[in-house]
Amino acid sequence: xxxxxxxxxxxxxxxxxxxxxxxxxxxxxxxxxxxxxxxxxxxxxxxxxxxxxxxxxxxxxxxxxxxxxxxxxxxxxxxxxxxxxxxxxxxxxxxxxxxxxxxxxxxxxxxxxxxxxxxxxxxxxxxxxxxxxxxxxxxxxxxxxxxxxxxxxxxxxxxxxxxxxxxxxxxxxxxxxxxxxxxxxxxxxxxxxxxxxxxxxxxxxxxxxxxxxxxxxxxxxxxxxxxxxxxxxxxxxxxxxxxxxxxxxxxxxxxxxxxxxxxxxxxxxxxxxxxxxxxxxxxxxxxxxxxxxxxxxxxxxxxxxxxxxxxxxxxxxxxxx
Amino acid sequence: xxxxxxxxxxxxxxxxxxxxxxxxxxxxxxxxxxxxxxxxxxxxxxxxxxxxxxxxxxxxxxxxxxxxxxxxxxxxxxxxxxxxxxxxxxxxxxxxxxxxxxxxxxxxxxxxxxxxxxxxxxxxxxxxxxxxxxxxxxxxxxxxxxxxxxxxxxxxxxxxxxxxxxxxxxxxxxxxxxxxxxxxxxxxxxxxxxxxxxxxxxxxxxxxxxxxxxxxxxxxxxxxxxxxxxxxxxxxxxxxxxxxxxxxxxxxxxxxxxxxxxxxxxxxxxxxxxxxxxxxxxxxxxxxxxxxxxxxxxxxxxxxxxxxxxxxxxxxxxxxxxxxxxxxxxxxxxxxxxxxxxxxx
Numbered sequence: 001x002x003x004x005x006x007x008x009x010x011x012x013x014x015x016x017x018x019x020x021x022x023x024x025x026x027x028x029x030x031x032x033x034x035x036x037x038x039x040x041x042x043x044x045x046x047x048x049x050x051x052x053x054x055x056x057x058x059x060x061x062x063x064x065x066x067x068x069x070x071x072x073x074x075x076x077x078x079x080x081x082x083x084x085x086x087x088x089x090x091x092x093x094x095x096x097x098x099x100x101x102x103x104x105x106x107x108x109x110x111x112x113x114x115x116x117x118x119x120x121x122x123x124x125x126x127x128x129x130x131x132x133x134x135x136x137x138x139x140x141x142x143x144x145x146x147x148x149x150x151x152x153x154x155x156x157x158x159x160x161x162x163x164x165x166x167x168x169x170x171x172x173x174x175x176x177x178x179x180x181x182x183x184x185x186x187x188x189x190x191x192x193x194x195x196x197x198x199x200x201x202x203x204x205x206x207x208x209x210x211x212x213x214x215x216x217x218x219x220x221x222x223x224x225x226x227x228x229x230x231x232x233x234x235x236x237x238x239x240x241x242x243x244x245x246x247x248x249x250x251x252x253x254x255x256x257x258x259x260x261x262x263x264x265x266x267x268x269x270x271x272x273x274x275x276x277x278x279x280x281x282x283x284x285x286x287x288x289x290x291x292x293x294x295x296x297x298x299x300x301x302x303x304x305x306x307x308x309x310x311x312x313x314x315x316x317x318x319x320x321x
Numbered sequence: 322x323x324x325x326x327x328x329x330x331x332x333x334x335x336x337x338x339x340x341x342x343x344x345x346x347x348x349x350x351x352x353x354x355x356x357x358x359x360x361x362x363x364x365x366x367x368x369x370x371x372x373x374x375x376x377x378x379x380x381x382x383x384x385x386x387x388x389x390x391x392x393x394x395x396x397x398x399x400x401x402x403x404x405x406x407x408x409x410x411x412x413x414x415x416x417x418x419x420x421x422x423x424x425x426x427x428x429x430x431x432x433x434x435x436x437x438x439x440x441x442x443x444x445x446x447x448x449x450x451x452x453x454x455x456x457x458x459x460x461x462x463x464x465x466x467x468x469x470x471x472x473x474x475x476x477x478x479x480x481x482x483x484x485x486x487x488x489x490x491x492x493x494x495x496x497x498x499x500x501x502x503x504x505x506x507x508x509x510x511x512x513x514x515x516x517x518x519x520x521x522x523x524x525x526x527x528x529x530x531x532x533x534x535x536x537x538x539x540x541x542x543x544x545x546x547x548x549x550x551x552x553x554x555x556x557x558x559x560x561x562x563x564x565x566x567x568x569x570x571x572x573x574x575x576x577x578x579x580x581x582x583x584x585x586x587x588x589x590x591x592x593x594x595x596x597x598x599x600x601x602x603x604x605x606x607x608x609x610x611x612x613x614x615x616x617x618x619x620x621x622x623x624x625x626x627x628x629x630x631x632x633x634x635x636x637x638x639x640x641x642x643x644x645x646x647x648x649x650x651x652x653x654x655x656x657x658x659x660x661x662x663x664x665x666x
Contacts, residue, residue: 025462051462057492062451062485069455069469072440073390075462077455092482096445097452104426105433105441108649139647163649192652236652 004182007175009149010114011040013156014078016185018048021076024160027054027063028080028114037082038116038175060089067111068098076160077111084115084169085129098165099140108163112156117145118210118257119305120173124296130209132169133262136235142191143235145169147212149180151232154189162191171210178213191233194241200225203251203318206242206268208234211255211306218311224319234264242268243276250281253318255306260288282321287314324593327542327603335607337383339617341541342600344379346621348399349597351408354625355415359576365417366428371396373571374504376541376596377472379403381500384549385470386556390438390456392449392471395430396502396570404437408628418635425638447473447480450499454486457495457561468555470498470548475515476507478524487529490561498551499563501525501533504570509582522565531561538566539594542603569594 004012017024026041032055035042045053056063060081067077081087087094090113098109119128135143142164146152152170159166198216202224205215208231219226229245231238246252252272256263265286272284289304327338352370359368371378374396382403385391393400401411413421414432422432423441433441440456443449449471456469477483478501490497501521505512512519522533532554536547544566551562569591573580601614 054493057485057488059485059488061482062454062489065448065451065482065486066455066458066489069440069452069457070459071455072435072452073456073459075459092445092448093451097443097448101441102649103647104423104431105435106646107433107435107441110649142648142652190652233652 001181003179004149005176006149006152006170006178007038007040009153009182010156010170011042011044012182013153014041015044015047017078017157017160018044018052023074023076024078025052025054025075026078026080027056027067029056029058029082031055031080036080038172041080060086061093064090064093064113065097068093068109071109071111072107078160079111079113081113081115083123083127084117084131085126087113087115087131087134087167091134094135094141094165094167095138099138102164103140109165110163112159112166112168114168114170116172117169118171118173119294119301120210122296122298122301123294125293128294128301130169130256130258130263132167132234132264133258135167136264136267138235140164141235142166142233143169144191144233145209146232147171147174147207147209147230148197149178150183150187151189153183154187155191155232157186158188158191161188166191169209173210174213189232192236192238193233194229194231194238196227196245197230198226198228200227201248202226203253203315204229204245204249205253205255205315206231206245207255208232208264210257214306214308214311215255218308218315221308221312222315222319224315226315231264235267237264237267237271239271239275242271243279246272246276246279250279251318251321252280252284253287253314254284255287255311257305258288259291260286261291263288282318285314285318287311324595324598324602326606327540327599329603330542330546333542333546335609337545338542338600338604338607339609340383341376341379341545342597342604342614343617343621344382344399344402345375345541345597345600346618347402347408347625348375348378350621350625351398351411354629356576364415367575367577368415369395369429369575370572371398373591373596374502374538374568375399376544376600377500377502377538377566377568380541380545381470381472381548384545384552385468388438388465389468389470389552390440391469392440392442392453393430394442394446394472394474396504397472398430401430401439404434404439406434406437408625409631412629412632413635416632417637418632419638420635424642446477447482450483450486451489454490454493454495454497457490457497458493461493461495466556468496468498468552470500470552472500472502474502474504474507475512475521476510478521479515487525487531487561491529491531494560496555496558497561498548498555499525499531499561500548501563501565502538502568503565504568505587506570506574506583508574509578520565522563525563531563533563533565535565535567538568539591539596539599541596541600
């Protein structure tokens with residue numbers, strides 16, 4: 001079994017999709033000879049050529065829009081935004097055009113928008129954001145946030161197969177930090193279902209993306225059986241999985257890297273308030289950064305981001321209630 | 322000033338001239354009917370017509386081949402007819418009927434037809450420029466001799482999406498055609514407050530090196546000849562092309578706007594430039610008998626009346642279907658409800 005990084009799993013998924021389906025092509029800034037700002041597409045231009053790996057001008061609104069037009073003509077474009085933060089530049093195309101087209105016309109828009117997301121790389125306010133919350137709740141979109149190597153591969157393959165617009169938030173801090181077995185070629189992780197990555201009966205951590213490995217590390221240090229539910233798809237939410245876990249544990253911590261009033265937390269907490277109230281033995285807890293942009297200086301960013309320590313503390317408080 | 326006939330361009334055949342007149346009449350008669358319905362309170366929302374610009378829509382619609390694709394906007398009803406939409410189909414959308422192309426989910430001309438290569442209008446003008454470029458990119462990548470066309474008014478020419486889309490069109494050298502609708506007003510804002518240089522043709526050539534011919538958009542023959550030439554240049558691999566059409570938007574932005582801000586002298590300049598009169602005069606000079614033109618007009622009027630009756634008899638949409646089709650493939654498991662609906666436990 002080959003062991004790869006999270007980044008290599010994404011690259012392998014792209015290469016496998018390009019190899020298997022001639023409708024698939026990649027477009028984005030500096031993804032060709034340069035291999036992308038993070039090297040995710042390194043080597044793909046050499047293997048697949050300039051018609052499959054297309055460098056674009058700095059025009060996010062333009063090339064996301066062009067991906068919609070190409071999808072309309074039956075192609076399967078996979079867009080790389082250089083940073084997830086740049087999704088704001090393409091917001092109109094994603095929310096106005098891509099998301100609404102099927103509902104109002106029956107025309108499917110099979111595009112994937114890869115968004116290198118998250119902090120921990122000292123990127124500051126414009127290069128370290130977690131913007132998934134802007135898209136959570138938008139009818140017509142699907143939002144996925146892989147937190148493991150296998151999901152990075154399998155969710156990306158599923159996203160490329162999917163007939164709907166999918167935002168794929170791949171975490172920059174996991175690119176080279178996570179290392180695991182590469183799933184078999186062609187492996188798909190269905191869009192929608194959450195996954196119990198650690199079973200337990202004392203408390204549930206609902207999380208996604210960078211929160212998954214953080215929760216795993218933190219829960220190993222707590223004197224309790226902590227269940228960890230990795231949402232994987234944050235929109236639409238797997239409501240059944242959240243409530244089923246809560247039935248087992250009766251205590252909930254929502255952990256996310258997005259600032260506390262954005263991300264997927266509000267959706268989870270709203271669900272639990274409406275339909276999980278009687279399952280709870282303690283008020284649901286939220287561990288998320290404050291409502292500020294992501295700061296630059298290491299001292300500030302470290303204080304901003306959830307840490308293993310802060311997750312342990314939050315779990316202990318939840319368990320002690 | 323007497324009406325000046327359309328240009329006598331020999332490469333535009335009599336059959337094509339008659340086809341143009343039929344499309345222009347269809348748009349005119351349909352829109353007059355739709356505006357009357359609006360005033361009677363039978364059209365929800367508002368109604369957006371293209372009075373005075375019908376020749377542009379007819380010309381562009383007719384210039385496209387079957388395999389080509391198009392993103393028409395609100396002033397370009399005749400494009401839908403040229404692509405094969407029926408009068409009833411368009412009325413069903415305008416009236417919000419269950420049987421319409423959007424089933425009441427969108428109104429006006431906000432509908433497309435996947436099988437006919439028409440993308441549904443998006444109100445954020447400029448958005449469809451990159452979409453058009455992307456469709457053309459697919460044709461170029463696959464080596465297909467097909468063309469994608471859209472329309473850009475002087476208002477949409479101020480929008481960043483348009484600039485980005487034109488940049489991509491040039492850099493990728495795609496078979497896209499942009500018909501620049503210089504109709505003097507963006508809602509109530511005159512061209513002089515929309516741009517320093519009022520020539521969209523100079524701007525698209527100077528800024529993006531996209532060749533552009535400027536024509537009188539009230540002259541259907543000239544406009545058709547120019548758009549067809551642009552489409553064929555794009556088809557042969559010469560990269561993106563443009564045609565600037567100069568018109569006056571005779572009505573307001575929509576039915577709720579009387580256009581009182583349009584200066585009288587500008588209105589006077591267009592008083593004798595009705596595209597129907599100009600084309601009818603050309604056809605009369607071509608030797609087409611009056612009776613044939615009258616018959617064409619009567620036929621169109623009958624078609625519009627019949628299409629409206631058909632659409633009005635259709636049922637309204639069923640509210641219980643509201644959440645259907647949000648996704649082409651709904652995700653597995655229960656979904657967090659759109660519109661606050663959550664499946665009961």
